[in-house]
Amino acid sequence: MASVATIVGLWTVQLLPSTEPTAEPWNEYRLPDTLVPDYYNITLWPRLQPNDHGLFVFTGNSSVVFKCLKETNFILIHSNKLNLTSIDGYLAKLSSLGSSVAPSIQKTWMQETTQYLVIELNSILKAGELYELYTEFVGELADDLAGFYRSEYDENGEKK
Numbered sequence: 810m811a812s813v814a815t816i817v818g819l820w821t822v823q824l825l826p827s828t829e830p831t832a833e834p835w836n837e838y839r840l841p842d843t844l845v846p847d848y849y850n851i852t853l854w855p856r857l858q859p860n861d862h863g864l865f866v867f868t869g870n871s872s873v874v875f876k877c878l879k880e881t882n883f884i885l886i887h888s889n890k891l892n893l894t895s896i897d898g899y900l901a902k903l904s905s906l907g908s909s910v911a912p913s914i915q916k917t918w919m920q921e922t923t924q925y926l927v928i929e930l931n932s933i934l935k936a937g938e939l940y941e942l943y944t945e946f947v948g949e950l951a952d953d954l955a956g957f958y959r960s961e962y963d964e965n966g967e968k969k
């Protein structure tokens with residue numbers, strides 16, 4: 810009985826509110842229904858020789874054209890294990906494809922737990938408008954069989 814009580818006690822401690830993440834949208838695993846992607850243009854450039862640090866990497870860029878369904882002042886996009894390149898001081902660049910001017914960016918950061926790149930804006934995205942989000946990044950081309958990875962084999966003594 811004593812051990813059961815201990816287990817219940819531990820569970821109670823874990824459920825205390827102080828250990829819960831805040832209800833911010835970037836802490837939610839489900840994306841909000843404010844924005845919907847139209848298409849993605851993605852360029853990936855794998856480097857088949859290690860860089861100066863002995864690391865195999867790929868560089869890339871991505872343009873996502875998305876439509877705003879409900880007005881919002883932030884953008885969430887999945888991003889994991891990528892080093893995003895700073896563009897004019899932020900991790901992404903936003904432009905408008907419609908008649909209105911795109912809001913300026915207030916803050917960008919990586920929310921590691923939910924694997925999001927978060928873009929907070931100084932004003933709202935307008936419902937019905939199309940926007941483009943551009944990013945540039947470097948990632949490791951590891952041989953870990955995960956994501957975009959590197960695989961090598963020998964053929965007649967030659968590494969391929």
Ligand SMILES: *[C@@H]1O[C@H](CO)[C@@H](O)[C@H](O)[C@H]1NC(C)=O
Nearest residue numbers: 849850851871872873874941
């Ligand atoms: C995406 O690529 C297509 C084909 O090259 C090009 O016509 C289009 O303008 C590109 N869109 C963006 C947002 O980069």
Ligand SMILES: *[C@@H]1O[C@H](CO)[C@@H](O)[C@H](O)[C@H]1NC(C)=O
Nearest residue numbers: 852854868869870871872943
């Ligand atoms: C994306 O990267 C490719 C390869 O480096 C480059 O040719 C292309 O111009 C880049 N796109 C943009 C919009 O900068």
Ligand SMILES: *[C@@H]1O[C@H](CO)[C@@H](O)[C@H](O)[C@H]1NC(C)=O
Nearest residue numbers: 864866891892947948949950
């Ligand atoms: C990404 O940045 C971290 C921290 O600066 C660095 O240790 C790592 O090597 C970088 N990864 C790539 C693939 O450049």
